[in-house]
Amino acid sequence: MVGMARWQPDARARLEAAALELFHERGFEQTKVTDIAARAGLDKRTFYRLFGDKREALFSGGKLLEDVLVRAVAETDAAPFETVIAAFHQVANEIFADRRDLVRVRQSIIESSPELQERDLRKTGSLAAAVAAALRAKGVGETTATLATESGATVFRAAFARWVAPGCDASLADLITEMAAELRAVTSASAAPAPNAATPTRRL
Amino acid sequence: MVGMARWQPDARARLEAAALELFHERGFEQTKVTDIAARAGLDKRTFYRLFGDKREALFSGGKLLEDVLVRAVAETDAAPFETVIAAFHQVANEIFADRRDLVRVRQSIIESSPELQERDLRKTGSLAAAVAAALRAKGVGETTATLATESGATVFRAAFARWVAPGCDASLADLITEMAAELRAVTSASAAPAPNAATPTRRL
Numbered sequence: 001m002v003g004m005a006r007w008q009p010d011a012r013a014r015l016e017a018a019a020l021e022l023f024h025e026r027g028f029e030q031t032k033v034t035d036i037a038a039r040a041g042l043d044k045r046t047f048y049r050l051f052g053d054k055r056e057a058l059f060s061g062g063k064l065l066e067d068v069l070v071r072a073v074a075e076t077d078a079a080p081f082e083t084v085i086a087a088f089h090q091v092a093n094e095i096f097a098d099r100r101d102l103v104r105v106r107q108s109i110i111e112s113s114p115e116l117q118e119r120d121l122r123k124t125g126s127l128a129a130a131v132a133a134a135l136r137a138k139g140v141g142e143t144t145a146t147l148a149t150e151s152g153a154t155v156f157r158a159a160f161a162r163w164v165a166p167g168c169d170a171s172l173a174d175l176i177t178e179m180a181a182e183l184r185a186v187t188s189a190s191a192a193p194a195p196n197a198a199t200p201t202r203r204l
Numbered sequence: 205m206v207g208m209a210r211w212q213p214d215a216r217a218r219l220e221a222a223a224l225e226l227f228h229e230r231g232f233e234q235t236k237v238t239d240i241a242a243r244a245g246l247d248k249r250t251f252y253r254l255f256g257d258k259r260e261a262l263f264s265g266g267k268l269l270e271d272v273l274v275r276a277v278a279e280t281d282a283a284p285f286e287t288v289i290a291a292f293h294q295v296a297n298e299i300f301a302d303r304r305d306l307v308r309v310r311q312s313i314i315e316s317s318p319e320l321q322e323r324d325l326r327k328t329g330s331l332a333a334a335v336a337a338a339l340r341a342k343g344v345g346e347t348t349a350t351l352a353t354e355s356g357a358t359v360f361r362a363a364f365a366r367w368v369a370p371g372c373d374a375s376l377a378d379l380i381t382e383m384a385a386e387l388r389a390v391t392s393a394s395a396a397p398a399p400n401a402a403t404p405t406r407r408l
Contacts, residue, residue, distance in 0.1 A: 080390060081390050081391050117326075118322045118325070118326065121322070121325045121326070121329070122318075122321075122322065122325070125325070143362060143383070143386060144386070144390055146362055147358060147359075147362060147383070147386055147387045147390045147391075148390050148391075150358040150361070150362075151355065151358060151387065151390065151391050154351060154354040154355060154358065155351075157354070158347060158350055158351060158354075179347070179351070182347060182348070182351055183351045183355065183391060184391050184392055186284060186285050186348055186351045186352050186355065187285050187351075187352075187355050187387060187388050187391050187392070188388055188391070188392050
């Protein structure tokens with residue numbers, strides 16, 4: 001058991017890398033768990049000890065992402081939206097920065113499968129819930145926590161989409177800063193008209 | 205065939221109502237298509253002529269929602285975020301206003317099933333894509349269209365969650381106005397510090 005525990009982290013990383021390679025080479029549907037284990041020099045049993053299913057090999061980084069985000073939210077001393085943006089800056093620098101090629105491959109695999117897209121959406125949803133909970137734990141009200149988290153997630157998604165696009169060489173952190181500024185401009189533009197602003201021509 | 209075509213709209217509404225009733229009474233998993241058809245006084249064949257599967261009986265309103273949103277975006281003369289908020293006001297008034305009890309029941313059914321939650325998320329995603337496309341069709345740039353749509357969707361979701369909560373009697377339209385104002389406050393608060401604002405204490 002000691003040996004097993006010692007080797008798990010390595011086995012996990014090897015299986016994840018093998019899964020990414022094979023999904024990329026053969027397609028997600030065409031890849032079997034046995035193939036992934038074989039490519040990693042491990043057996044199927046080891047795979048299932050670490051991952052619930054084939055899809056999980058692509059999503060287990062979500063836990064690290066969540067941990068970094070939640071810790072950054074807890075440790076950042078700023079207004080709620082700024083705190084969320086700072087947390088995304090942190091994951092951009094700690095997790096994504098040096099892995100653009102890998103992330104691009106992973107992204108193209110996810111986009112190839114509706115099943116993976118659904119899993120991705122659900123993971124994103126639970127990540128947002130964790131960030132909002134971390135804000136509430138600091139005493140931020142529920143509505144503000146939700147709005148700051150969702151707005152931060154919008155900024156991150158827009159920045160991320162640009163960052164993985166072919167030919168982009170801007171850093172993810174800079175794109176986050178840029179998109180946060182654009183989101184502020186887009187949402188505050190409409191504040192101008194009047195207190196009763198959200199009711200232009202077409203409102204019944 | 206003429207008779208069938210004439211009866212389809214009625215059959216659709218009857219099947220949707222029957223599905224909602226049965227999912228509510230027995231649970232989504234426990235309800236069969238045959239039961240839904242029988243409750244509506246129709247047969248299984250008619251059900252499958254109108255819906256791809258059991259889940260669809262709960263989501264076919266999405267098309268109407270999309271049509272109203274897209275039309276409202278096209279017809280509203282305002283800044284992008286304001287346009288999206290105006291479009292959500294319109295669906296609040298035209299589609300949701302008089303149906304809070306039905307919507308509450310539907311929402312509790314969706315929350316009871318991960319399968320329905322996934323379908324709901326995907327439908328929301330395609331709705332957002334349609335709204336962003338409607339903004340781009342008016343000449344709005346891609347990034348602005350995405351940020352305005354996602355921010356509007358954040359406002360709508362926050363307003364909707366309050367509106368369906370037990371005991372709430374505020375109107376959905378008023379909650380949208382309120383949440384739009386809160387989103388502006390939450391995102392613009394962080395604009396204060398400096399141009400380099402999105403990089404507080406924890407940024408690497």
